[in-house]
Amino acid sequence: MLGVPAPRTSERAYLTRLRRHGHLHDEDVVALEAQLGRIESYPAGKDLALVGAPPMFVMSGWACLSRTLRDGRRQILAFLLPGDGVGFDLLTRSQRSIEAIALTPLKVRYAQAGFTAGGDRLPRAFAAAAMVQQGRMIDQMVRLGRQTAYERMAHLLLELHGRLAEIGEVRGDSFHLPVKQEVLADALGLSLVHVNRTLQQMRRDGLIDMRGSQMTLLDRPAMELASDQSS
Amino acid sequence: MLGVPAPRTSERAYLTRLRRHGHLHDEDVVALEAQLGRIESYPAGKDLALVGAPPMFVMSGWACLSRTLRDGRRQILAFLLPGDGVGFDLLTRSQRSIEAIALTPLKVRYAQAGFTAGGDRLPRAFAAAAMVQQGRMIDQMVRLGRQTAYERMAHLLLELHGRLAEIGEVRGDSFHLPVKQEVLADALGLSLVHVNRTLQQMRRDGLIDMRGSQMTLLDRPAMELASDQSS
DNA sequence: CGACTCCTTGACTCGTCTCAACACACGTGG
């Protein structure tokens, strides 16, 4: 009855994302997709090899970049959401002692070994995307260095909301937050327990609502205010 | 009597630094220098314009990249030492709401407006330098998110020692640390008072010696251990 | 000799961590 199913929104998320940084012609899209190859699936918790691996796009699921200290403390450096590229820019290309870890079941699409973004629109789009990614790393530094637990949480939730909205994974102000509180803790430089308390407090303050892994931002303006960073 | 004085070590620091990432031929150096223009001096505390400005090299003095929150809290994102480039890579190019501030009297050399690193050796060297810079941002995130004051301080001092050693500004294990403790505090995400206490503790532990702005690392191995990040 | 800047130290507060127990959902096997 049905023809070939249209790809889910997120399956083309990388295009959505690149297009935010400048119009792409059909030929750009063709040129890009011609260089994309096999799709690989990983289970949650899997450590993806970064060194020596070709660049890739996240098709579905969440992953993160992190570093772990000798005694086990872990700092998550960035979340990787559907549409995010890994290994295209310097940041994610073979930095020493950085791990990429699937936070949920993950599908990624690898680029061919000798990947190059030709033309002039594609490289610009990639560069702009890398810059946005960098901006988020800077936000992260400010959160970790100078914000309270409450501010950090508000700011991160807003960031995730905004990024998910870009790829159509937000309904109303509600989105799926498929990570354990432990992961939020490692991202925010807090303890698991304190993450929980902070979330409870935000709930009591009427800023958020949580049902299972469904997160709803009930009062974005108030959260912006609480997060302080204007971003 | 004397001929033209040889340029001070640090005046060519950018070459020293680029050369660490691959051999440069004379023609590369010539091509690079042909695109470098006026030298500008700034007093300590001066806020350098980043947006719209051409890229530049720090010739002498220290600067930093930072972001300030509405209520005045400030996070220093990176230190810029002699030889460091600003604005060549995405990280330092017109990121929203980032300031570059001279921490000491500063001399920078601007590149021409349409700067491009031609050939294949120069771009590689620039890319490698950007990657090293990125690696330091990651170190910074881990420090801020997951390390204690003592560990942060040890790690940062080692980083600065290493970077200064590269450009010949270390004698023995002693170097000039031309910043107020307030600046260290803003870099490490600590309060000024706690920075002071941490330094005192390191002194008592025999790890460092401080005379004015002269900093000596008395026991690098112990500091590496204390800093935990293997880096 | 002030006046200023920066460093140092003490006393107290507070945010966050740690340890520990319990709650709740889910899956599995008896």
Next chain:
DNA sequence: CCACGTGTGTTGAGACGAGTCAAGGAGTCG
């Protein structure tokens, strides 16, 4: 069908690291 484990979330009590407030010390400059 229920008992039980396991993983995750929740909550309390106490400890501790770091912040804040405040005062004094040391150096420098006019």
